[in-house]
Amino acid sequence: MRRVVCAALLALACAPAARADSPIPDVAGSVVRSRRWIVRRGKKPEEEFVGDVRYHAEGADARADWALYRHWAADWRARGHVWLRRVLSGGDAVEARGETARYDQATEAGRLDPAPGGLVSFSRTPPQGGPPDLGEGRRFSWVGRESAELDGAARAWGPRVEFWADRARFDSAPSRVTLTGGRPVLRRLEGANPGAVKADVIVGYDDPRRLVATGRAVGWVVFTDTAAFKDGTR
Secondary structure, eight states, X not given: OTTOSSGXXXXXXXXXXXXXXXXXXXXXXXXXXXXXXXXXXXXXXXXXXXXXXXXXXXXXXXXXXXXXXXXXXXEEEEEEXXXXXXXXXXXXXXXXXXXXXXXXXXXXXXXXXXXXXXXXXXXXXXXXXXXXXXXXXXXXXXETTTEEEEEEEEEEESSSEEEEEEEEEEETTTTEEEEESSSOEEEEOSSSSOEEEEOSEEEXXXXXTOEEEESSOEEEEOOXXXXXXXXXXX
């Protein structure tokens, strides 16, 4: 789990000391705790964690009802009230909730899925703190600590922004969200130059002076940051 973006995703730690603890190899400082810990040896060794499973390592946190670490495949599986939290490299704190999850250590790729007919819930708090923006979609996935994606009927709402799209991709450097599919709509609610736009592709940045919309773009912007017109470097 080198630089696990959301390795939090399906491992788990932090329960009463009386519960079973398992140090997971190749993940410095990580410990998984659960009510039951089952070790299977042989050609395909596995560790199974059952009941109130929790994980913590390198800033990644997760919880689930059940989890399985397959040593031979170097991957995780988790299910039942899965919750994960990870701070991306740019400082954004991401949390997500779903029903099943998986994570591959070799590719650093993972995904979180909801229960049948449900949605994955999502929140993102920027580095400067404050109330989070909330969201939901049919699947949440990530690769490393640099990017995460909300796929399928993705939408978000909160104090800073609202959006609707088929797909929303979050990147850390620079911090931005890219909306695609279904003629996405983004509405910026606070900060300099609030407004709304609809287009084929929308890229919104944390910098309130940057918004890129391509493909039949329509919308409106209130230019309150007049200094941006006076300083050509901005």
